[in-house]
Amino acid sequence: xxxxxxxxxxxxxSSPLAVGERGVIAGFTQADYASSLMAMGVLPGSTIEVKRKxxxxxxxxxxxxxxxxxxxxxxxxxxxxxx
Amino acid sequence: xxxxxxxxxxxxxxxxxxxxSGKSSVFNRLTGLQQRVGNFPGVTVExxxxxYQLNGQEINLVDFPGAYSFYPTSQDERIVVxxxxxxxxxxxxxxxLYIADATRLEKxxxxxxxxxxxxxxxxxxxxxxxxxxDRGLELDTKTLAKQLGVPIVLVSSHTGEGFPELDQQLSRxxxxxxxxxxxxxxxxxxxxxxxxxxxGTTFPDNSAxxxxxxxxxxxxxxxLNDEQRSGIGSQLSGFKSLHHQVDETMQRFDHFTPIIKxxxxxxxxxxxxxxxxxxxxxxxxxxxxxxxxLTLMFLVFQAIYAWANYPMDGIDWIFGQLDxxxxxxxxxxxxxxxxTDGILAGLGGVVIFVPQxxxxxFLITLLEEVGxxxxxxxxxxxxxxxxxxNGRSLVALISSGACAIPAxxxxxxxxxxKERLITILVAPFISCSARLPIxxxxxxxxxPAGSGDGFFNRQGLAFMGLYLLGxxxxxxxxxxFKYVLKSNERSTxxxxxxxxxxxxxxxxGLNVWEKVKSFVVEAGKVIFVISIILWVLASYGPKQKMLAxxxxxxxxxxEQSLDETATEDLAASLKLEASYAGxxxxxxxxxxxxxxFDWKMGIAIVCSFAAREVFVGTMATLYSVGSIDLxxxxxxGIIERLAAEKDPITxxxxxxxxxxxxxxxxxxxxxxxxSTLAVVKRETxxxxxxxIQFVFMTALAYVASLAVYQLMS
Numbered sequence: 001x002x003x004x005x006x007x008x009x010x011x012x013x014s015s016p017l018a019v020g021e022r023g024v025i026a027g028f029t030q031a032d033y034a035s036s037l038m039a040m041g042v043l044p045g046s047t048i049e050v051k052r053k054x055x056x057x058x059x060x061x062x063x064x065x066x067x068x069x070x071x072x073x074x075x076x077x078x079x080x081x082x083x
Numbered sequence: 084x085x086x087x088x089x090x091x092x093x094x095x096x097x098x099x100x101x102x103x104s105g106k107s108s109v110f111n112r113l114t115g116l117q118q119r120v121g122n123f124p125g126v127t128v129e130x131x132x133x134x135y136q137l138n139g140q141e142i143n144l145v146d147f148p149g150a151y152s153f154y155p156t157s158q159d160e161r162i163v164v165x166x167x168x169x170x171x172x173x174x175x176x177x178x179x180l181y182i183a184d185a186t187r188l189e190k191x192x193x194x195x196x197x198x199x200x201x202x203x204x205x206x207x208x209x210x211x212x213x214x215x216x217d218r219g220l221e222l223d224t225k226t227l228a229k230q231l232g233v234p235i236v237l238v239s240s241h242t243g244e245g246f247p248e249l250d251q252q253l254s255r256x257x258x259x260x261x262x263x264x265x266x267x268x269x270x271x272x273x274x275x276x277x278x279x280x281x282x283g284t285t286f287p288d289n290s291a292x293x294x295x296x297x298x299x300x301x302x303x304x305x306x307l308n309d310e311q312r313s314g315i316g317s318q319l320s321g322f323k324s325l326h327h328q329v330d331e332t333m334q335r336f337d338h339f340t341p342i343i344k345x346x347x348x349x350x351x352x353x354x355x356x357x358x359x360x361x362x363x364x365x366x367x368x369x370x371x372x373x374x375x376x377l378t379l380m381f382l383v384f385q386a387i388y389a390w391a392n393y394p395m396d397g398i399d400w401i402f403g404q405l406d407x408x409x410x411x412x413x414x415x416x417x418x419x420x421x422x423t424d425g426i427l428a429g430l431g432g433v434v435i436f437v438p439q440x441x442x443x444x445f446l447i448t449l450l451e452e453v454g455x456x457x458x459x460x461x462x463x464x465x466x467x468x469x470x471x472x473n474g475r476s477l478v479a480l481i482s483s484g485a486c487a488i489p490a491x492x493x494x495x496x497x498x499x500x501k502e503r504l505i506t507i508l509v510a511p512f513i514s515c516s517a518r519l520p521i522x523x524x525x526x527x528x529x530x531p532a533g534s535g536d537g538f539f540n541r542q543g544l545a546f547m548g549l550y551l552l553g554x555x556x557x558x559x560x561x562x563x564f565k566y567v568l569k570s571n572e573r574s575t576x577x578x579x580x581x582x583x584x585x586x587x588x589x590x591x592g593l594n595v596w597e598k599v600k601s602f603v604v605e606a607g608k609v610i611f612v613i614s615i616i617l618w619v620l621a622s623y624g625p626k627q628k629m630l631a632x633x634x635x636x637x638x639x640x641x642e643q644s645l646d647e648t649a650t651e652d653l654a655a656s657l658k659l660e661a662s663y664a665g666x667x668x669x670x671x672x673x674x675x676x677x678x679x680f681d682w683k684m685g686i687a688i689v690c691s692f693a694a695r696e697v698f699v700g701t702m703a704t705l706y707s708v709g710s711i712d713l714x715x716x717x718x719x720g721i722i723e724r725l726a727a728e729k730d731p732i733t734x735x736x737x738x739x740x741x742x743x744x745x746x747x748x749x750x751x752x753x754x755x756x757x758s759t760l761a762v763v764k765r766e767t768x769x770x771x772x773x774x775i776q777f778v779f780m781t782a783l784a785y786v787a788s789l790a791v792y793q794l795m796s
Contacts, residue, residue: 009333031325036577038332039152041190051360055369058465059474059576067190068359068580070461070474075577 009034009044011080016073019060022049023081033078041067048081093134093143094257095174099163099198100182101191102149103581105210108240109182110146111593120597129492130174138254145174148495153197153296154328156575158495158503161303163194167201168296169306170288178204178256185209185237186218188343195231196268196335200292205233206252212239223346230342241587268338269331271295281318285311299324359582363458372462379455380481383446384550385543387439387519394438402431421618429614433607433699439523440516441599443485448594452586456481457578464576470558471565473497474576476506480557483513484550485598487759491766501570505561507766508776511759512557514550514751516602517695521750522549524699524725528743552751556783605758613690617664617701624662632661659683678749678785679742679792688755695755741795745788753784 009027017023025046028034042048042064051061051068059072100106110118114133131146150160153167166172179198183191188209198205207228215222215237228235234252238245271279275295282294289297301307301315365371406423413419450456456478464474475497483490490510497503514522530545623629636654639645645653659665660682667689668682675685683702691698702725728737754760754777763773 009329031329032573035154035325035328035332036151036156036575038329038336039154039156039193040577040579041187041193043336044333052364052367053369054465055367055372055462056465058468059461061363061367061461061580063360065190067187068363068582070457070464070576070578070580072464072576075575 013077014080014082016077017048017050017081017083019050019053021083022047023083024048025064025079026082027080029078029080033075037075037079040069041065042069042079048079050076093141094178095143095145095176096253097166097174097176097179098144098146098182099179099194100149100210101151101184101194103579104149104182104184104191105240106149106182107146108587108590109180109208109210109238110144111587111589112240112243112246114144116593116596118593118597120601129489137250137257140254140257142253142257144180145176150194152193152332154299154332156577157498164296164300165304165306167198167203168293168300168304171306176203178206180253181205181207182210183207185211185222186214186220188222188347189340192231192339192343193332193335196339199231199233200268202290204256206249206256207231207233207235208245208249209235209237210240212237212244213242214239219350221348221350223348227342227346230346231339241585268335270334272327272330275327278319278322282315285314298322299328359454359580362583363580366455367458367462372458376459376462379450381547383443384484384547386446387442389543390442391438395435398431398435398437402427402434417622420622421615425614425618426611429617429701430607430611433520434603435520437599437603439519440485440602441595443516443519444595444598445591447481447485448591449586451478452584452590454581454583457580460578461576461580468574470561471502471505471568472509472561473499473502473506473574474578476502479506479510480513480554483510483515486515486517486602487511487513487756488762489598491759491762494766499570499572499574501568501572502574504568504767504772505564507763508564508772509557509561511754511756511776511780512553512560512752514553515695515756517756518549518750520699521695522546522747524702525738525743525747528725528738529740529747531740549747549751552748556752560779613701617686617690620664620667621659621662624658624665628661629658632657677792678788679739679745679796680749681737684746688749691755692757695750698750698755739796741792744795745792748791749784749788751784752780752787754780 010031011027011029013029014026025042025044025048027044028037046065048062048064051063053060054070059070060076062069062071062076098106098110110131110133113135117135118131118133120129120131129148133144133146135142135144147163147166148159150163152160153164155161155164166174167176169175181195181198183195195205195207209222209224222237224235224237234256236245236249236252238249269292271291275298276291278298279291279294282297283289283291286294286297297304297307297315298319301312301319307315366375406427409423409427410419413422450459459481460474460477462474463477467474467476476494479490479493479497482493487510490513491507494503494506494510497506526542526545526549530542633654636650636657639653640650660669664686665682668686671685671689672680672682675688680688687698687701690701725738726736760773760777763776764770767773
């Protein structure tokens, strides 16, 4: 395994997904969100689908590579998505 | 790398894995009842240590908090890196048993590769083997083991499959030291290499990766001293920790993802967690979700009240029998009185509430095990944010319904300090199981049982009301602190929602057993001592005053021509007032009199600062010393004792609704728990917050009780 130059995964924001929409993760807008989301398995190349909104708003229920996650809206917005 | 093991010490195996990997289930299956709970040094993160026999050798298994990476986002997660980065740490393991979810391998191996880069001998257990075929997955563990360089075992903590093989692999690891091939998963970048070389002159024993971790975490790692900290800091000009973390994480995934892909195949199309998703369509629905949650909480607390009655009657009966048989077996002497009226009365007052505590912990653990609590945190996150809290605070607040101490400890999963502090400050307002005994005893006096008592009886509703009052106090206080405290720290939710699973009764049972045991043992110890001291203080007093009390009783008896039993009762009552305990109670009476409390309640309140549940034990002891005017079969019942308590001269019942309600309100708000204050001190690193908490809670309790008593009487 040869180490490869790290990809530039810190990118400008994309338009966020609406409920029911799917996309592929391209990167993140900020390094601190990137670090903690990637540790949870939210990676560039993962598929993401926004399933539903939380009862009182503010957060969404997403499925990322078959894994269910609860994210706040600003956390979702920190994920850069290719639709 | 070899496993060096001194003959005097047991083999230490660390159990590590991501949250939701089923780590605790594996721990429970391996150790069963052979486990004890402690704390990691310096912090209150719960440390479970279990012992486990393998080939006649004892293994100490240490259960670490679930973590995703060596780059922690919460206090809880820090424990893993802080222990493994320091070989001198008292919990530093001889080897690691890493648990990963077999159905989610590509998400669960990041931390594993980091541990391997530290060179720790590791066995990889792939849990949830029973789900692998259901998901249409096929795992080639041989290839995987070869590529990852560690022994791999497929296990299921639900069915028990794979555990014999796990034993084999673990004993091989213990016998032959490390059989695993060292594999480097992360190649340090040129910049990192230069920097780590510099640190190597200060820390020559450390591996390159250990020094890299020092560079990332030197500011908080507890084993470093200030000198080392500034030394490391001076060498790190321009080191952007976050960017290096991201690059390292990316490279690790790039390394192991192809390995997993090679050894995994999918025969059928995955169902895409359709079951959990379908359930969540209802359970986290924008309207039904919160309704279902509130209904569940209502049922939980109704269940406690309804189900616990039968076992409680049983325990009451047993203590009554014990009391009788001791009194018949032993001669009437001071030590018989001490044993029955002192110790037995005090302990009975505690043991009787075990059913309620067990039911509460049982239901809360069940909800947690099924995976519902994470959904609750998700649903209420924005509402919690309105109050300056986090969705995770909800889980802590619900646990507070059992006990504030584990609740406060569980706030370590909240990364944001302000949200965490507010959760800690308001959690004790939620009525804990130690208040249950008090509520149960007093509610009967405050709210007389009405007609039409069924499932939704009036006392049950009053009970619910007390809980709601605690919740409102918690939220109101949280709102206050939200505006008072300032913080610019990032706040996150980022919560994994685990698949719904049938709960493992072993996990639930062990958790309930552990909590009940610690309640009985810890509370029992305190109550035992306090019961004895109280009995002495209540039975003896200044000689002259005691004699005077006796004489006064005789005089009144003559005047009112009382019969023999009534005279004895009156004498006992007056003597209690003349005793040392009576003097102490009288001393504080002026302060609490406006709340409607007499000196007996004063003594009980002061004693209950050791722990709330002592209140009932204290009352039981005080009243068994004072009153004998009871039917034989009701001798030990604390409720009957209070009901029989009358003013010795006027004959009016002491426990009027106003007085009982005032006491209830006092206990809803008051910070009557030394242990909680001690934990808050430890969690907030100082006396500032526990003192603030104690003052505002007690002040609120005093004012509220005053208002209630003055309005009702």
